[in-house]
Amino acid sequence: xxxxxxxxxxxxxxxxxxxxxxxxxxxxxxxxxxxxxxxxxxxxxxxxxxxxxxxxxxxxxxxxxxxxxxxxxxxxxxxxxxxxxxxxxxxxxxxxx
Amino acid sequence: xxxxxxxxxxxxxxxxxxxxxxxxxxxxxxxxxxxxxxxxxxxxxxxxxxxxxxxxxxxxxxxxxxxxxxxxxxxxxxxxxxxxxxxxxxxxxxxxxxxxxxxxxxxxxxxxxxxxxxxxxxxxxxxxxxxxxxxxxxxxxxxxxxxxxxxxxxxxxxxxxxxxxxxxxxxxxxxxxxxxxxxxxxxxxxxxxxxx
Numbered sequence: 216x217x218x219x220x221x222x223x224x225x226x227x228x229x230x231x232x233x234x235x236x237x238x239x240x241x242x243x244x245x246x247x248x249x250x251x252x253x254x255x256x257x258x259x260x261x262x263x264x265x266x267x268x269x270x271x272x273x274x275x276x277x278x279x280x281x282x283x284x285x286x287x288x289x290x291x292x293x294x295x296x297x298x299x300x301x302x303x304x305x306x307x308x309x310x311x312x
Numbered sequence: 313x314x315x316x317x318x319x320x321x322x323x324x325x326x327x328x329x330x331x332x333x334x335x336x337x338x339x340x341x342x343x344x345x346x347x348x349x350x351x352x353x354x355x356x357x358x359x360x361x362x363x364x365x366x367x368x369x370x371x372x373x374x375x376x377x378x379x380x381x382x383x384x385x386x387x388x389x390x391x392x393x394x395x396x397x398x399x400x401x402x403x404x405x406x407x408x409x410x411x412x413x414x415x416x417x418x419x420x421x422x423x424x425x426x427x428x429x430x431x432x433x434x435x436x437x438x439x440x441x442x443x444x445x446x447x448x449x450x451x452x453x454x455x456x457x458x459x460x461x462x463x464x465x466x467x468x469x470x471x472x473x474x475x476x477x478x479x480x481x482x483x484x485x486x487x488x489x490x491x492x493x494x495x496x497x498x499x500x501x502x503x504x505x506x507x508x
Contacts, residue, residue, distance in 0.1 A: 229364040233391040275491045283330045291344030295351040312362040
């Protein structure tokens with residue numbers, strides 16, 4: 216029995232990915248103490264996106280999934296986009312911008 | 313090939329048209345709905361936060377060390393649950409059960425730390441009605457904590473069933489759910505603790 220039986224792909228080195236995630240966490244925390252807040256926040260969220268992509272891609276196996284799964288996720292994101300389009304005018308009306 | 317491994321890879325678990333096991337496709341559709349729930353909350357929070365610079369001051373009162381430790385705990389629990397999935401796909405059921413047990417333990421640690429944070433913040437006067445920032449804080453972290461608790465219960469059930477040889481492939485499904493909960497926290501941590 217090989218490791219691809221259920222997932223259809225070989226298992227990557229999960230411990231190495233975990234180490235990268237921890238390193239990214241430490242960098243995020245250190246960035247929070249930067250003087251230039253705008254740059255720090257931008258970098259912190261960029262790192263969060265990379266961390267989420269690593270978890271989704273390798274731990275959840277999204278990198279190896281078929282288009283049927285991608286469609287499901289895309290449907291969720293598209294619905295969120297519709298929600299955003301519905302909410303934004305209301306918040307802009309109350310708060311401006 | 314063990315009986316467990318055979319059942320994991322068995323044809324009854326996979327749709328011929330999609331080549332994706334039904335349960336796995338189901339959990340992804342469930343997560344698509346979760347994207348809307350958490351995404352909606354985060355979107356509202358971001359839209360309002362941009363217009364409320366004074367929320368930065370409120371965010372300084374969240375316990376960053378506790379949030380950082382909880383991020384470490386959840387990232388590690390994602391590792392243990394994916395190791396459980398890797399173990400079960402090799403037919404190593406007891407090892408998978410051990411990894412799931414560790415994951416449940418880490419989830420419990422997360423909840424205990426979160427409860428400590430809530431206690432500290434409420435004692436300081438930062439209750440859910442103290443300001444809109446704190447309302448969002450408790451709504452987002454509370455909903456997330458409920459998902460952690462739900463995941464732990466599901467994991468305990470799946471673990472018990474798997475040890476009896478029933479549906480061990482569900483370890484992968486509960487793992488996918490758990491990783492999603494981890495991803496939500498990956499964004500909540502900078503949104504509520506670091507950005508101020």
